[in-house]
Amino acid sequence: MSAARTRTMRRAHLLAIVLTAPLFGCAEKxxxxxxxxxxxxxxxxxxVFLSAGEYLDFEAESAVHEGAGPHFGRVRTFINxxxxxxxxxxxxxxxxxxxxxxxxxxxxxEVAGFAVMVKTRExxxxxxxxxxxxxxxxxxxxxxxxxxxxxxxxxxxxxxxSPFPLQ
Numbered sequence: 001m002s003a004a005r006t007r008t009m010r011r012a013h014l015l016a017i018v019l020t021a022p023l024f025g026c027a028e029k030x031x032x033x034x035x036x037x038x039x040x041x042x043x044x045x046x047x048v049f050l051s052a053g054e055y056l057d058f059e060a061e062s063a064v065h066e067g068a069g070p071h072f073g074r075v076r077t078f079i080n081x082x083x084x085x086x087x088x089x090x091x092x093x094x095x096x097x098x099x100x101x102x103x104x105x106x107x108x109x110e111v112a113g114f115a116v117m118v119k120t121r122e123x124x125x126x127x128x129x130x131x132x133x134x135x136x137x138x139x140x141x142x143x144x145x146x147x148x149x150x151x152x153x154x155x156x157x158x159x160x161x162s163p164f165p166l167q
Contacts, residue, residue, distance in 0.1 A: 037096070037097050037099070037118055037119075037120060038080055038082075038097060038099065039054075039055070039080065039099040039101070039116065039118045040118075041118050041120055041130040041144075042142070043132060043134075043139065043142040046116060046132055047134075050101070050114050050116075055078050055080075055101045056078070058078040058079055058080050058081075058099075058101065059078065059079050059080075059081075059084050059166060060076065060077065060078045060079075060166065061076050061077050061078075061162075061166045061167055062166075062167060063076065064076045064103070064105055065167070067102075068161075069152055069161065070152070071102060071104050071115055071133075071135075072104050072105075072106045072112070072113070072135050073104075073105060073106045073107050074104075074105035074106065074107065074108075075102050075103060075104055075105065075115075076102070076103045076105070077100060077101070077102045077103075077162045077166060078100070078101045078102075078103070079098075079099070079100045079101075079160075079162075079166065080097070080098065080099045080100075082094070082095050082097045082098040082099070082119075083098035083099060083100060083119075083160065086098055086158075087157070087160070087164045087165075091157075091158075092124070092157065092158065093122075093123070093124045093158045094119050094157075094158045094160065095119065096119050096120060096121060096122060097118075097119060098118070098119040098160075099116070099117065099118045099119070100116070100117050100160060100162065101114060101115075101116050102114065102115040102116070102162075104133075104135050106135070106136070112135060112136050113133070113134045113135030113136060114132070114133070114134055115132070115133040115141075115149075116130075116131070116132040116133070117129050117130070117131055117132075117149070117153070117159065117160070118130045119158075120144065124158050124159075125145070125150075126145050126146075126147075126149070126150025126151075126153060126154060126159055127144060127145030127150070128145075129144070129145065129149075129150075129153075129159055130143070130144050131143065131144075131145070131146035131148075131149040131150070133148075133149070
């Protein structure tokens with residue numbers, strides 16, 4: 001089976017989960033690897049969360065803009081309440097459950113992927129975060145402490161690099 005067909009089947013399966021989860025009382029939270037995390041911390045459950053737009057109520061940048069990092073071009077960042085509160089209070093270390101989601105647009109007008117970081121345990125190192133990045137069907141990161149993310153992000157406030165308050 002081709003990689004494109006496998007991705008298509010996986011997305012169809014995830015969409016079926018999103019559409020039927022409320023029928024079985026599973027809509028609240030699918031991920032159990034970080035019980036206090038609002039945002040799932042594994043690719044399958046995170047893709048359901050993202051596809052359903054569960055992050056769209058988070059605080060967000062006002063518009064899509066050219067990204068400053070290696071995230072394929074134009075981006076828009078969303079951050080959850082835990083991260084907003086931590087940044088507002090000037091904390092050097094964010095609490096477990098803090099999350100940022102970056103929509104990736106490339107050079108287009110439609111979302112073509114996502115970059116996600118979720119604080120899953122105490123500490124200020126990159127290994128305290130779950131990292132995920134998918135763009136145009138290719139998965140670039142899906143693990144705790146992913147070294148392809150932590151290098152650049154180490155210059156941020158506990159690895160969060162977007163300007164705050166969000167623009």
